[in-house]
Amino acid sequence: MSSKNQRPKWLEEFEKLANERLNEGSACTQIHPIIERWYEKLMQSDPPTSRESVLQAILCLSTEIIIDLPDEVYDAAMQSGVDEAELAFWIQDILMIGRAFQMALDKGELDDL
Numbered sequence: 001m002s003s004k005n006q007r008p009k010w011l012e013e014f015e016k017l018a019n020e021r022l023n024e025g026s027a028c029t030q031i032h033p034i035i036e037r038w039y040e041k042l043m044q045s046d047p048p049t050s051r052e053s054v055l056q057a058i059l060c061l062s063t064e065i066i067i068d069l070p071d072e073v074y075d076a077a078m079q080s081g082v083d084e085a086e087l088a089f090w091i092q093d094i095l096m097i098g099r100a101f102q103m104a105l106d107k108g109e110l111d112d113l
Contacts, residue, residue, distance in 0.1 A: 034112055038104060039097075048100045058099075062091040 066074070066087060077087055104110050
C-alpha cells in the first residue's frame with residue numbers, strides 16, 4: 001500500500017468554489033432528501049447497463065484504489081477480517097453508484113438539485 005495520500009489537484013478548484021458559494025452545512029441539508037430518494041430507488045433496481053470495457057475499467061480502478069489506500073486504512077480493514085476481494089467488491093459498488101449518479105445527472109433525473 002502506498003503511504004502517500006494523493007488528491008487530484010483539479011478537485012481543489014471545485015472544493016474552493018463550493019466553500020465560497022455555500023454556507024457550511026447548507027448543501028447537504030437542502031440536497032440530502034433528493035439524493036436519499038434517488039439512492040433508495042437505485043438500490044431497488046439493477047445496476048446501470050455497461051459495456052464489458054467499462055466493467056473492466058471499474059475492476060482495474062478498484063485495484064488502483066486499493067493500492068493507493070493509506071496503510072492505516074488497509075491494515076485496519078485487513079485486521080477487521082475483511083479480505084481484499086470484499087474490499088474490491090465494495091469499491092466497485094461505490095464506483096457503479098457514482099456511474100449511476102452521473103448518468104442520472106446527465107439525463108436530468110436530478111434537476112431539482
